[in-house]
Amino acid sequence: MTTQLDFERVSFASDLASHGDRPAILADDFALTYRELADRVDALALRLGTERRLVALAAANDVDSLVAYLAALVSGHPLILVPEDKPAALNSIVAAYDPDVILRSGNGQAVLEERRPGTRHELHPDLALMLSTSGSTGSPKLVRLSHANLQSNAESIAEYLDIGPDDRAATTLPMSYCYGLSVINSHLLRGAGLVLTDLSVVDPCFWELFRSRGATAFAAVPYTFELLERVGFADMELPSLRYVTQAGGRLAPEMVQSYAGLGRRRGWELFVMYGQTEATARMAYLPPDLAATVPGTIGIPVPGGAFRIDPAPGLEHGELVYTGPNVMLGYADRPADLAAGRTISELRTGDLARRHPAGVYEVVGRRSRFVKIVGLRVDLGQVERILADLGVQAASAGTDQGVVVAVEGDHDTQLLGKVLAQGIGLPRAALELHAVEHLPRMATGKLDYPAVLALSGNSTSGPEVSGPQPADRPSADSSSATAAGPDNVRRIFRDTLELTDIADGDTFVSLGGDSLSYVAASVRLEQALGHLPPDWHVTPVRDLEPRRRDVPARRMRRFFAPLETSIVLRAVSIVLIVSTHVGFFSWQGTAHVLMAVAGYNFARFQLSGERLPRLRRQLASLARVVVPSMAFIAFAYLITDRYSLANVVLLNAVIGPEAVTTQWHFWFIEVLVYLLVGMTALLAIPWLHRAERRFPLLFPLAITGAGLLTRYDLVDPGVPHTAPALWLFALGWAVARSRTVAQRCLVSALAAVTVPGFFENAARELTVVAGILLLIWLPTLPVPRVFGRLTVLLASASLYAYLVHWVVYPPLAGISPALAVAGSLAAGIGYWALCMRVMGTVSRWKIGRRRERSGGIRPQTA
Structure with missing residues (x-):
């Protein structure tokens, strides 16, 4: 040695x-x-x-x-x-x-x-x-x-x-x-x-x-x-x-x-x-x-x-x-x-x-055609490849102040600028696009990059960050009752739940809605109705009526879109989680906030109705988490050497190594599945089902108490990482069941007393407490309208982004941490869209099979 x-x-x-x-x-x-x-x-x-x-x-x-x-x-x-x-x-x-x-x-x-x-x-x-x-x-x-x-x-x-x-x-x-x-x-x-x-x-x-x-x-x-x-x-x-x-x-x-x-x-x-x-x-x-x-x-x-x-x-x-x-x-x-x-x-x-x-x-x-902008290394060749994949011929040049791109033909440079900014992780203001009839070339036929760079400053106005809104998007100031009545609500439910037969007495939950489909439905309903009742998900379709907005509200909504707090937390948390894992910056604690949000949504969407119908909904919702997760982890297992078969079947937390390795990347998914399975099995027991119905707040508080036994190391659950998960999941459940100010104060106090000291990191603990308190006290949060659609997309795809980012970011992080974050989130949105399409196809196939067996169509009655 x-x-x-x-x-x-x-x-x-x-x-x-x-x-x-x-x-x-x-x-x-x-x-x-x-x-x-x-x-x-x-x-x-x-x-x-x-x-x-x-x-x-x-x-x-x-x-x-x-x-x-x-x-x-x-x-x-x-x-x-x-x-x-x-x-x-x-x-x-x-x-x-x-x-x-x-x-x-x-x-x-x-x-x-x-x-x-x-x-x-x-x-x-x-x-x-x-x-x-x-x-x-x-x-x-x-x-x-x-x-x-x-x-x-x-x-x-x-x-x-x-x-x-x-x-x-x-x-x-x-x-x-x-x-x-x-x-x-x-x-x-x-x-x-x-x-x-x-x-x-x-x-x-x-x-x-x-x-x-x-x-x-x-x-x-x-x-x-x-x-x-x-x-x-x-x-x-x-x-x-x-x-x-x-x-x-x-x-x-x-x-x-x-x-x-x-x-x-x-x-x-x-x-x-x-x-x-x-x-x-x-x-x-x-x-x-x-x-x-x-x-x-x-x-x-x-x-x-x-x-x-x-x-x-x-x-x-x-x-x-x-x-x-x-x-x-x-x-x-x-x-x-x-x-x-x-x-x-x-x-x-x-x-x-x-x-x-x-x-x-x-x-x-640079010989390799790299520039460094706001600390990010940008490959100018990659800029051209991204556009080529979209069928756009382009030439890009740049300095440490920004990238200039010439695109051949009549193209929407504003739209292409947004795509590029997202693709390479740059601020939109650092990109300047110009549509030209022909790309500038030298006598040899090679692209003339100095001529491309010379295009900078020719435009009379700077690039705009946001483009026009789609023509079919409802106006924020619309107050028409006829445009937002029960038929419109029914159409929203049909689109988001992939159903065709919706009666006036149906609710979002009774139709099988869960936290995965909730985001899209809630945003569209808020736009259509002008408001979003706190219990809209269990309100019959016929009772979801539009409400005229007052003038100050209309003015505010020109610039801000009120989104439900759980949606905003999901979007912000996944961005912070991915950024922390990539190393773009560090903000710990949001995964545990999401665990509380999971309990909150479980209580809202999986606990209404009679025991057997509810059990069927819970199993269907669980499948929508398990199947995409296992499918992607199996793919990751095949293309990398970081995971095991225990990961594929979501059992690494039970039979995997105790040491934290790459095999622990999917701990959040595994523990969430364990909790959903455990709670579903628990509530399938008739007397516990009745107890939950009779004591809606006391029941999750009792579960919280059981979780606190592991939080304070009084009981060893035998499965690493579940101690804070059970406790926080149950706290989120209790948040959903808190109806009065006194009940909210009680749950707030529980969070404020039990979270500090657990992580031995004040900033991390403050993040968890703040997330839970937001969930308790603020039903909605104002989000700048320009970020509204992105927030909804990120919230909808949060589970999928968590899955795919472990595979997406490593090859991108060496190019740029910002690009690795953007690429991971974009890949998560893409996987979410694919899964939604597959689930929709399966759902329509099941409906068709039921119709064939029943020989008719469900009557439109309450």
Whole structure:
């Protein structure tokens, strides 16, 4: 095995104590000297041991993460750095690389999860750190960096920024991002201070901390400057500020000139920089005195580095190639790659460049036709492929400010713009489409992309985010009684429930409606009736009458569509769940909100009527969950190696491994099915059926009590993850049965008392409590009308999006987390539409069979 003596020395980590009592960490409420920081690093290094092991660190901008990072370097343990707020990224890395140790932030001390005492990996002596490539957080493809890479890049950055012991840098970027990490390394190297914070520059508290701690620098990406504009940075008094650095994408030349000029007037300097993760952060910088004259260039190589431009066949400009001691060892795609040494000696950047007459370098394009917009890497070729799949010939060009697309022929560019924005995960405002008679081409017949880019700004008006409403959509201000009477209600029920024979006395529930069909029916009814009675789902068709809206309501509904709270919660929750799993951002707790919503809907749609008819409805509704789930999981089982036959039959929670692996991806579906089966079986017992009818609120409260036995670990259910599920499912059931203010207060108190402390995460617990309270106290929520239809689609497809996103997002996350989220949600909507069509066909076939057997049509009587 490789011991800790077999790696190169990284002085900025190993020589911390040499800086003595100088301030190393300055936070809002405490400070650490370099000697104190060194003591903490040495203590954790001892816990990590002397045998080199593979370590994964979920890093935040806090002391625990910084200590863990430095301890791994000091003791020679190769480290994979992932963002703490993206648990899906950590899960992906753990699944791909099987680290020996996982480190996380604790309450003043790093939490060390030792997965094995030794290591099962062969680790090259030079290997120090692995980071995800730009835009691919959580991707198995990692950049392998050596101790020498880290040390040399820290030295070159510290040299050209002239960092000294009196400097103090505010951590405006995540340390899991190579740019943010380089700020830490270069300042520790020189014994400078770190104003450690995760506050945003838009937070007034950030600037209070900046001033009080005498910060001299902060790092920015292009988007940061948009935020600085909002908070009035130009007028701030920051006497200690010495310089601002910028990287992470191209900053518009006019912005470079503007901020360079501001810096000159205010006494600080702007350093525009250029780099890639593959070069341990930085390759070039623009000296501040050149910012006014050549603001569009990347400047000169960092100390110790060099550029050359290699010819690119068929292109006017060549490819920029970088050499220097900070060039990575190579990439890793699998654990075996960790044993490899250096596999490259120079970095082919993929950027097309030229040498400016001023002696600096200028990037003029991408060889691979990628652009980075609002932090998202966009493949211009993919833009053309998406449109080609729609039968539209197009050519796309772009800059870091946006994408310009020329489409050949007479097409609706507004509609195509929406499709593209959704397909590639960009804001609609970042796309500009132009219909042209013929695509511009050069004399050789090749597409003329500069001519496409020149189309930008030719239109007289900017792109509109939303287009015209469909002509057959009911007006929000319609108050016609004749258009919304029982016949219209009957038509809505026919469409959403795939039925033909609906009597005046029928209700949504008696016709077999459930939570899957409820969303579409409720939205259409609200539009048709002008209101939505709280108990509409159990109200006979003949009693669902339209109501004239008053003038203020009509005005409000021009801009807002009131949607039932459970619908909004389903839509918002699935977006947050998928985004968290992808690693786009982290917002935990919404899956458990959905479990409460499931109980709420079970009580509303599955508990009315006599025992046997109700049992048939419950079984039919259960089949609408089980069959699509098993079908898709079987498909996922066949095309991936992540799942087992236990997943296919929805029994992983019972017979699967106890350790949380990819086989636990479908826990929510499995546990929901178990609860629905259990409650259906329970209520099939005659005396329990009668008890539920007699005590509609007391019954779910008793179920809640049973769930609380597992919530407080008084009883072990024997099936992981069901403890909070049973408890929250029953709470949702109780919400649906609460009729008076006192009853709602009782259920609210139950949620407020029992949720805190369960997850040991205040934000997660607050999310669950807030979701339940919204369900209790607000029957509807106003949703901007422009998002109304999307909200309904997402709510309808929430179960299906949860299913399919596990398979859809992994290949897309490396391109763009936003694209992975959008693609997952779109695929979920597509699978939902397919299942609805199949279910409708089956339903119509059953109706036809019943008619054939009965020899007639059901009479239209109550």
